[in-house]
Amino acid sequence: MEAEGFGELLQQAEQLAAETEAVSELPHVERNLQEIQQAGERLRSLLSWVSVTDIFLLSLDIFHISQRLESLSAATTFEPLEPVKDTDIQGFLKNERDNALLSAIEESRRRTFLLAEEYHRESMLVQWEQVKQRVLHTLLGAGEDALDFSQDIEPSFVSDAGVPGRSALDSVEVAYGRQNVSDMWLMVKQMTDVLLVPAKDTLKSRTALDMQMAFVTQALQFLQNSYKNYTMVTVFGNLHQAQLGGVPGTYQLVRSFLNIKLPGPLPGMQDGEVEGHPVWALIYYCLRCGDLGASMQVVNRAQHQLGDFKTWFQEYMNSPDRRLAPATENKLRLHYRRVLRNCADPYKRAVYCLIGKCDIADNHGEVADKTEDYLWLKLNQVCFDDDGSSAPQDRLTLAQLQKQLLEDYGESHFSASQQPFLYFQVLFLTAQFEAAVAFLFRVERLRSHAVHVALVLYELRLLLKSSGQSAQLLSQEAGDPPMVRRLNFIRLLMLYTRKFESTDPREALQYFYFLRNEKNNQGENMFMCCVSELVIESREFDMLLGRLEKDGSRKPGVIDKFAGDTRAIITKVALEAENKGLFEEAVRLYELAKNPDKVLELMNRLLSPVIAQVSAAQSNKERLKNTAVAIAERYRTQGVAGEKSADSTFYLLLDLMTFFDEYHAGNIDRAYDVMERLKLVPLSQDSVEERVAAFRNFSDEVRHNLSEVLLATMNILFTQCKRLKGAAAGTPGRPQRSMEDRDSVRRW
Template structure:
């Protein structure tokens, strides 16, 4: 049976039912019912389950959700603080003024909220930037490599129990202490204006007593290469490749070392006669088989090895003598060597010899002859001369000897080869630090050599080498003290680096700055010529960080550096160790003021007060002390708290002022005296001594007893400084609280008659009313909580 037949029968049944029974007529056919069901199903499935559940829940409670939704959409809620609509022209004046007043209030509220939001956002970002800068500085201080970003993670603090009977040991090892004493002696000579000694030479002599041959060799190499007549005042990096002294000194150093080596092989008897020394060395070194390929001889000995080793040990006159003995055919070459040694140049003869080298000698089997021609004439600068140069010292000597004065490009290429082409891996620097260090120093890469030592566990020597070279004026310092230990400046000649001396010294001295403070100050004094990004002197900045880091409770470091504080006694108090650095650039009083300003900027007012007092600036000392005292004067007294410390300081200042040991402006002195009275008032208030507290408060003349006293108190308050004004709200609350306490104590009293009781109660109510009137008449905005508290306390008396 198909669907059409089924539909027809259903319609017939419907007609029969209509005819036989009086039933309501069906308004929809089956097709219409099917279509309506499909539409309803599609709407239900498209809506979310939450909407369906909401319809069912609200429908069960008799709520028509669609109709409710239409009502809610019809509502037009006005936003909070939306300006009132402008009234029409026919509105009366009162309504217009009311709307204007409401609009003005709303605009003030909106502007205030906007300003507060902007201020909070600005302070948040300033605080965040400051925090990140401190964290960045801490991380950069831990970087000890040029690019590896190695961070020295500090261990977590551990609880250590110290035996008070055990004497405090020094943080410096015996070697470090010897270094520190030598540096202190150098600073003393410098501050006295005496002749400045060569600190590199001083340290080089000092290290010979350590018993370490490698260390002695490294220091002697640094001392030999950096021999300059006087400290350099120009940028060392810019001038290094232009100055021939470093090349000449490096060559001389290598020649002296090789001469010592030759003497150890053939005996010290020939050390005074280079001619005999070279002959004996060549005889010892070359056997009959080893002379194969050597083209020229002198008395059965190879000629060119004798010439080469004469030059290698710095005996050019011996080389000339050997060539003269060899015959007249070598006279031209001997003359060129003599001219070179004397600093003269014979261009014609050298040109002829260069042609001779290109035509014959370049392909000769005598490696020593080729090496000598290249050394003297500068031929084939890229030739390695591997048959002659067996060690790194030989290689460097040949390369340096081939450089001509002022050849900055050739000097730079040699530096790039040692630092970048070969590098630490080629020299096995992790196991042979001294070898690579000497190679870097000999080619004038002082900064990279010092960084190598600092990175390989020899920071104590690296620090003192850096300080000595800095005092000599040959160390390339970083552009900014916030840069990594070793940095590259794109404006510098390649491949020179810059060393951050500030970071190196501070990392070294921070280990013992609290235990050996005097020695640490001597190290920080070496940074006196450097500035931080804000233009502050790094010596003063380091001292400031040391004082701030010690904390306000620990005054031992402060007393050690700046001396003990002044007392009300007549005797003089000796100064601290900082006075040994007194000079035209660093006067103790001026330095104390500068450090105090930095401490104020950091928010460390307690130490700043001490330094201002030390500098004799008593106005600023007492002014900042008033700021500190105003923040804690209303707190309850507790032993060991900041308020207790400031209370003792206030008593000390009072004694000094009474003894006329301090000259302070009257306004600052008046503020201090008023804060001290309030300090005693709050002490009595917290102790429950209400009568004495009120007597103390009446001495200040700040709070009224009657409404007639309000104007007088307002006049007094308007003359106060900002520090005292900040305390006024707390004083008013305390005065109202005392009034309420006395009111509650009198109210149930039976000791006086009813009239007397009412008079006293009324007197207290009048005082409370006067305090409320004073709060309402203040020339500045009172805190909301203060006004609320005053109203609550006053209402409790009615």
């Protein structure tokens, strides 16, 4: 009751006292109104800290408190008592006191339920977020699998023979433990050989001018080397037709190659021939093989037929960035537009467009009839400087080329369903690494290649990652340049390892190690989260995290190869197991992490419900008992102790388990001796108050078993009583213990 209420009550009481002063039948009040108000204030202050637990403990005093609670008519419902008449002062005060008690009980009960509901809600939200992420990953993985292309067109890069046993890894995935795919990795190595020191800001580094120029240069070198190898294979496979001879070099190689590719003169060729082959075709294929010196050799042999081209080509060859001076470039482009745009010689037009970076709309299909040829020609036309001298139709930026390949043409144009590796090559050679990996990941049989390429890019700090774990596999974020795409690296690895993490946890752990510096949406370390889930799902606790030896030392597990602070990881896994309700597993893990407080806390929680049960072989109680005894012996031998209350509760529960085992086995006297030593229940009238006071200090795990303890003790005393009745009273030689037992039984 508030102070204002007491003040108003005081005024009403004073008025009532004045009106009824002469009435003799009213009950006598030993305190004046001021004293009553002060007593009420003291009662209100005392009730402010009363809790449900305190009320419950008070109810245990059966000799004093139970009679008081019997007078509370609403004790079972905790509803306010009915008001009494204004003239019944004693009844009014008693009613107010009882209502205050009931209000305190109800308020404490309400707060307890609200707190429990809040904890439950928070726990459910955390669990739901985790489940939602797993479901989202699974659905996205299934959706991407649904987009899988036909597997009958392009053969696998390694044998399809599977690995015997229970492994869920396929032959390609297992092959990464033995060998790599040469063609693809040559390209990856070429494109990533652009940095000596890993970049601190990947986005800034990837979009820098010098980096983009390096990517184009590396891509051109790869395409040129590949084409030169192709010409060599063609020539040496047709030596009779190729008529290879002369000084070894690119010029002789191209000349022999043209003997196979272009046998005899073709219509439309201009400016004569060199050794029986069209001059512009020789120049083009020497350029295609990446040998400017061989091209210059052809130019020198036909210089009188090429006009100003020799001068322009010399400048182009001597330029470090393979770019003509603006004035020279304008002259060449003007000459091209006026004279060569409609030229019948496709090789001549292609060569002019290459060194002059002009007419970017012409795909030169007569010459560049393969995707690699088209890509090589377009990369040669890419410009990086904007000096204003180039018309829009003569300027091709890398971003424009990327958009053209990824969005304008897309997968259908390149027949990605029939040639997925070719489309991957197109995207990768134009520095669209994330889009290339995401595309290849959708092809089931090439998924492992995509993952390992992403790992290389990640380690070299060349991979643009999504900022959020819930983002799509390939996404574009606000503030990024138009053609920048980001890869959800975390999701990529989790989708990839999902199918074999339960059968091959060692291999999955090695992939998770790449996530050691990544955080999820809750700010948790992804390596620790993945390891935690992996251990719980695979149940390979000893193999992954190590095991505890009999002497208390820890035998290392696989995790020791990846982390220096294994205790933090083991503790994380233990916490996850505890949150999932896997308390026995959590006990093992907390003991492995050298955390006796949590070990004892969880063991107390596990032992409390089973200590009163009858022991049976292979029962839940027997298993927990063996675990608890082993822990107790180990801790006592090593001198390990947990927090004081948890430690005392643990050993008390073990003693109570011994008590019940003796009781259920019929060893009444032994059970009585155990209970007498424990001093848990009063066995004499003098010890009642002491035991009730001591009971307040026991934990809930012990209190919950009080009813079973009392019942078993009463049965023991009853059995002893019946046994004593059979003995003659005062018989000589009667044991003193029997007399004491009889006294105890009578007192109960």
